[in-house]
Structures are given as structure tokens and as C-alpha cells.
Amino acid sequence: MYAFEYHRPSSLDEAVALLTSDDIKLLAGGQTLIPTLKQRLAMPDALVDLGRIEALKGIRTEGDSIVIGARTTHAEVAASEEVRAAIPALARLAGLIGDPQVRNRGTIGGSVANADPAADYPAAVVGLGATIHTNQRTIPGDSFFEDLFTTALDDNELITAVAFPIPQAAAYEKFANPASGYAVVGVMVAKTAGGPRVGVTGAGPCAFRAPALEEALAGAFTPEAAKGVSMPATGLNADIHASAEYRAALISVLASRAVAAIG
Amino acid sequence: MSIAITMTVNGREVSGSVEPRTLLVEFLREHLRLTGTHVGCDTSQCGACVVLMDGASVKSCTTLAVQGDGATITTIEGLANGTTLHPMQQAFNDHHGLQCGFCTPGMVMSAIDLVARVPNPTDADIRKGLDGNLCRCTGYQNILRAVKAGAQGMQTGMGG
Ligand SMILES: Cc1cc2nc3c(=O)[nH]c(=O)nc-3n(C[C@H](O)[C@H](O)[C@H](O)COP(=O)(O)OP(=O)(O)OC[C@H]3O[C@@H](n4cnc5c(N)ncnc54)[C@H](O)[C@@H]3O)c2cc1C
Numbered sequence A: 001m002y003a004f005e006y007h008r009p010s011s012l013d014e015a016v017a018l019l020t021s022d023d024i025k026l027l028a029g030g031q032t033l034i035p036t037l038k039q040r041l042a043m044p045d046a047l048v049d050l051g052r053i054e055a056l057k058g059i060r061t062e063g064d065s066i067v068i069g070a071r072t073t074h075a076e077v078a079a080s081e082e083v084r085a086a087i088p089a090l091a092r093l094a095g096l097i098g099d100p101q102v103r104n105r106g107t108i109g110g111s112v113a114n115a116d117p118a119a120d121y122p123a124a125v126v127g128l129g130a131t132i133h134t135n136q137r138t139i140p141g142d143s144f145f146e147d148l149f150t151t152a153l154d155d156n157e158l159i160t161a162v163a164f165p166i167p168q169a170a171a172y173e174k175f176a177n178p179a180s181g182y183a184v185v186g187v188m189v190a191k192t193a194g195g196p197r198v199g200v201t202g203a204g205p206c207a208f209r210a211p212a213l214e215e216a217l218a219g220a221f222t223p224e225a226a227k228g229v230s231m232p233a234t235g236l237n238a239d240i241h242a243s244a245e246y247r248a249a250l251i252s253v254l255a256s257r258a259v260a261a262i263g
Numbered sequence B: 001m002s003i004a005i006t007m008t009v010n011g012r013e014v015s016g017s018v019e020p021r022t023l024l025v026e027f028l029r030e031h032l033r034l035t036g037t038h039v040g041c042d043t044s045q046c047g048a049c050v051v052l053m054d055g056a057s058v059k060s061c062t063t064l065a066v067q068g069d070g071a072t073i074t075t076i077e078g079l080a081n082g083t084t085l086h087p088m089q090q091a092f093n094d095h096h097g098l099q100c101g102f103c104t105p106g107m108v109m110s111a112i113d114l115v116a117r118v119p120n121p122t123d124a125d126i127r128k129g130l131d132g133n134l135c136r137c138t139g140y141q142n143i144l145r146a147v148k149a150g151a152q153g154m155q156t157g158m159g160g
């Protein structure tokens, strides 16, 4: 690791005031950033540690949404009675991330900001129609992920919380890479007042909705309807773990399993 | 830039002055000379470096020492009571849960975290609980037996 300076603000305002250049990075759980620093893929001048900002922690119900502070760990979301009661699929998703130690440190804000194509939370952000709250504005989940590791966040914009509308029912199914735990493909299916929603991660450069599946499920909310949709492989990821065609097939298969799980 | 930090490690208050890039595992091994915590991969994969931070298991190779400022840390050296091994250590001994022993400190710390959350773990719970720990000697079957016995030992306060 190259040397860097370190700041540990105790309030959001202090943190934002410290973000004066591109070369200053936020540190949340460090489960992605610290390995990146070790590999010297990033060499920031300074880190601003969000670890002591209490306002960024915690889970609360606000109206029809579950609002999760950016600094909330995957383990806290997985264990939260509030999340398990309102959106069990989200608690399950959090409990499938990486391993226990990654879940004890990694945070929802870090995961969403990082926008790894194989990360789990992005499937929930688009699949459940979440809203990203930042220090400046709110961003609809549908337009948050733009490309590989690219989001709608401006430089030096800080995620404060992610708000998930409570669906009528939802399920998350993931085909995990056995070594890393990351999603080769992960699919969140939600039944909502506005109709079915399907969020896909792992398959493309960033998470996306699958309108073809949503339409099929609006017609008949059955596993067969989901399996009957043949997803195009164009533009999907291909690597040593899976071809684009295999990922395309997995989307329909996992969507049908999620529908079956919803029942 | 050097930062003064203080933490409680194995019941003892310690302080030091570290660069921000110093990893928690470096602070433990090189500053405090607690070399029971190992570095296997240094890339967050193997779990040889697992310690308890405020009661939760973390990979100390993927935590900065400054992030641990003010925290309570337990390493493998902090488990035994004098010459009496912790029930989980005793169970690894009794059930041959180690071959070369390199992964063992991390395995034991992860297992203790697991049992704190799931007092009577099933085989599936144990496998999931040790997801973040790799054993290069691949002694997984005996590790599984050891953790099962260790969990019972922790309930009764005896060696497994
Ligand atoms: C072994 C291993 C296995 C893993 N497996 C999985 C998996 O199966 N599924 C999965 O989804 N993930 C997985 N991860 C990634 C893990 O979930 C990370 O915790 C997560 O990607 C980043 O969260 P963090 O809090 O650690 O962020 P950090 O590493 O601290 O930060 C990541 C990035 O986000 C930025 N950032 C952090 N917080 C904010 C904020 N509030 N606002 C704006 N920007 C912010 C940082 O500047 C940095 O660029 C794995 C990681 C490891 C090491």
C-alpha cells in the first residue's frame, strides 16, 4: 500500500467538508477498498473513515419503506428482525454475501457505491425499486447503476442511506461462485402494487431490470412463465466462470426459482 | 503521518503509534509481537488472520489498525486460561482438527464467533460459519468434528 493520510470525522458535515478532491476516498467496511489499496489499483492521498458517524448507522421503518443507513453491515441487515419481517428476501441476500468476516465489516453503502458487476445488493436496489439517499439528493435505484463500477454518484457525493419500499412478496436467488461467493448471476423478483419487478446482477456490466421477465410474470406469476422467457446473451458478461449464453440462461432459471420461492 | 491508537488486546490496554496504512494484523504481530494471528493470503480469502473485534470475527489483514482504535480485540493468545485451553482449542487438540496448524488460529476464532451466534451448530451451520477460512492441508472433516465438540464444550464450560 502507498502511504495515505487518514481522517475520522464524527459527523456527516465534517466528512463532506473533507471531500475536497478526487484523491480523497471514503472508507466504509474496507472489504473492497483495502484489497484495492494493497494491489495499488487505487492510491488516494487520504481516506475519510465513515466508521464513527452514528447518523449513518441503523435500520428503521419509514412509511412503506425500510431505510438502511449506509454504514450498516451485511451481518446487521441479515440479522435484523425488522428487515426479516418486512423484506425477508433482503435479509437473506445480505446473509449470502461473501463469508461471515466480510459480512461483519462490509456495508451496504460501500457495496452499492462500488457497483461491482457481481455484487448482490444491486439486484435488490433495482429489483425492489430502492432509492439511494445521498448528502445532496435522492437517486432512483433504476438509474443509479450506469456501467461497470460506475454509478450516478458525483465525485465526492456520499451515500447516507438506501430506502427499500416493502414489496408484497420477494425472493432472491443466486448462483454463487463457489470460491468467492460473488454472484455469477443473482435475481431478485418482487411482487409489488405496481406489478412484478425483476432485478438482475452478475450478468451484465451492472445490475439491470429485465422487462421481458416482468411482462411474462405480469401475465402469469408462475415459475413456468419465467422459465419460458429466453433472455438474449448480447452484452452480457463472459469470463472463465460462465459464458454470456450460460448467464442468459441462468437469469430465467433463477427468476423461476425465485417465483417458486414466493409461491 | 503517524497516529496514536489505543486498544484492549486480550484484556490488556495497549497503545502505539502507527501509519494509517498499517494493517491490524501488522500491529498485532509486529508491534505487539502477538504472532499467533497468521497471514496466509493477505488478500481477504483465507481467514488465517481472523481475530475478534468487539466480539465479531474480522479479517485483520483487511482492517486498518486505526480502524481498531478504541476496540476490544481477542486473538488466539487471549483464549487459554493459564495452562487450561479454551474448550474450542481443546476440541481441536482432541479431534485432530489440525495438521500443519497454520490455519488453526483463524479457524478457532471463526468457530468461537459462530458458536456465540449459534450455540448448537449443525454440520451445515459449521460449514457456512467457516466459509471464510481455508485449510491448505484440507483437514476439513476433523475441523468439523472439532467445532462440534468445541461448541458442546463451550456450553458446559469443559474441553470437548
Ligand atoms: C472475500 C470477499 C468476498 C466477497 N463476496 C461478496 C459477495 O458474495 N457478494 C457481494 O455483494 N460482495 C462481496 N464482497 C464485497 C463486500 O460486500 C464489500 O463489503 C463491499 O463490496 C464494499 O463494502 P465496504 O463497506 O467494505 O466498502 P469499502 O471497501 O470501504 O468501500 C468500497 C468503495 O465504496 C466507496 N464508499 C464506501 N462507502 C460509501 C458511501 N457511504 N458513499 C459513497 N461511497 C462510499 C469507497 O470510497 C470505495 O470506493 C466480498 C468481499 C470479499 C473481501
Ligand code: FES
Pocket (backbone or CB within 6 Å): B038, B039, B040, B041, B042, B043, B044, B045, B046, B047, B048, B049, B050, B059, B060, B061, B062
Ligand atoms: S491473511 Fe487475511 S484472509 Fe488470508
Ligand code: FES
Pocket (backbone or CB within 6 Å): B097, B098, B099, B100, B101, B102, B103, B104, B134, B135, B136, B137, B138, B139
Ligand atoms: S492445518 Fe495446515 S492449513 Fe490447515
